[in-house]
Amino acid sequence: MALRTIRKMKLNLLVTVVVAVNVLFFFSMSYQGIGIFARRAQQAKYAQQNEHRIDVESGKTRESTPLPTQTVTTLSPVVRRKIQIIKEDLNDSSLTNDAYYPGKRVGKYIMVNPDLCRDANKIDVIIIVHTAPANLDKRQRIRDSFAKQSNFLPFQVRVAFLLGLTSNKTLERVLWFEHTTYNDTVMGNFKDDYHNLTLKGVMGYRWISEHCANSRFVLKIDDDVLINMYKLLYSFLNHMNGKRKSIFCNLWHKNTMPILRTGKWRVDPHVFSHKQTFPYDYCSGFVVIMTSDLMRPLYEAAQTTPFFWIDDVYLFGMLPSVVGGVTYYNYALDKNMTLNDKVAINCTTQQGPRCPIFATFISNQAYWPYWELIKGIYSPESWNVENKLVT
Ligand SMILES: *[C@@H]1O[C@H](CO)[C@@H](O)[C@H](O)[C@H]1NC(C)=O
Ligand SMILES: *[C@@H]1O[C@H](CO)[C@@H](O)[C@H](O)[C@H]1NC(C)=O
Ligand SMILES: *[C@@H]1O[C@H](CO)[C@@H](O)[C@H](O)[C@H]1NC(C)=O
Ligand SMILES: *[C@@H]1O[C@H](CO)[C@@H](O)[C@H](O)[C@H]1NC(C)=O
Ligand SMILES: *[C@@H]1O[C@H](CO)[C@@H](O)[C@H](O)[C@H]1NC(C)=O
Ligand SMILES: *[C@@H]1O[C@H](CO)[C@@H](O)[C@H](O)[C@H]1NC(C)=O
Secondary structure: HHHHHHHHHHHHHHHHHHHHHHHHHHHHHHOOOOOOOOOOOHHHHHHHOOOOOOOOOOOOOOOOOOOOOOOOOOOHHHHHHHHHHHHHHHHOOOOOOHHHHHHHHHOOOEEEEOOOOOOOOOEEEEEEEEEOOEEEEEHHHHHHHOOHHOOOOOOOOEEEEEEOOOHHHHHHHHHHHHHHHHEEEEEEEEOOOOHHHHHHHHHHHHHHHHHHHEEEEEEEEOOOOOEHHHHHHHHHHHOOOOOEEEEEEEEOOOOEOOOOOOOOOOOOOOOOOOOEEOOOOOOEEEEEEHHHHHHHHHHHOOOOOOOOOOOOHHHHHHHHHHHHOOOOEEOOOOEEEEOOOHHHHHHHHHHHHHHHOOEEEEOHHHHHHHHHHHHHHOHHOOOOOOHHHHO
């Protein structure tokens, strides 16, 4: 017990020091006229970050949550067979045993707030945003609009932003300041890189299992998306309510999506070498809703399902297929979500609360005008009325 107390004291001291350092840093930055949060962050270009080396300084870990004790479950023959097929398809002998399974590769958190979901018994929606370290402005606009708690009461909405490591020391300090200011960033111990998005997703499954299991639904999004949260809560929630082990997303059906051999999504020829299409149902990953009962099973499946870097396929296809018994509901592109913000804005303008689109990829210029339009339609007084209209 004494040891525990000392550990706690050490941790508190560390937190104090980190906060103090960050505050000092912030003022010195402001003094230099850099204006961190007002400043437009540079476009996230994962590729440009590739060449930087990662160097995690010791002592920066504010909270190191131990990995959950390994459940030594014996896999059922069915699951073992599924994993065997995946291993044969992936045909990857380059990874060492630990790196092979994302669930084992996601180590300690570099930043985490274990209390993010603790101030309410039930959370309705936890929003998980995959974001790149440099995208400060995208995170801020999300905090100030569709993830802002007070906008949606009595519904309980929370947000957590998932980050990897950056080698940019200046940015790293800004991220610590952001963390101590908003308490809503979760940083994993892996390089923030396009090819590591699978790890980010698995970290999300893990974080929710550990720290936000009291949420009913998980909304996973990218940071360049706008969600009509009113529409989601007042209309789509009626459709999602009561369902278990379910995923709501733009669904790509199994054996239909081509495995590309060139370009950005190029899969090496020796991987899935006998297949032309992905043999799993999976989602467009930019907007995916899941029932939270799936989080722990998906995280556990990631302990035994080998790594595949295309995160949409791994997180929303392979892992659910290993878990089994998962139901997909198609919130189809151009019906319930869209990649074209003009379509979304048109739809909301013309149909108001009856517009069936709740999510869109969004340009920087369109973000605030569209959010103001939505807010105008769903003023608090009209909610109850609209809720009766729209089911
Ligand atoms: C952040 O979370 C910690 C742990 O729950 C808490 O002690 C601290 O007051 C929070 N800070 C802010 C700014 O909310
Ligand atoms: C590092 O981050 C800072 C703050 O975001 C930015 O101004 C600077 O351009 C970045 N440096 C590099 C080399 O990307
Ligand atoms: C993913 O993260 C790990 C751990 O930081 C790193 O070693 C690896 O290079 C990263 N992968 C890519 C493609 O950057
Ligand atoms: C597996 O990959 C190796 C190269 O790493 C290749 O020689 C072999 O043909 C591949 N097997 C299949 C079935 O694609
Ligand atoms: C999705 O869009 C379709 C077509 O616009 C609509 O009929 C359906 O009700 C929407 N789904 C939900 C769950 O609202
Ligand atoms: C928006 O609505 C107008 C009027 O109905 C239509 O003419 C236009 O083509 C629509 N634009 C898009 C991008 O859907």
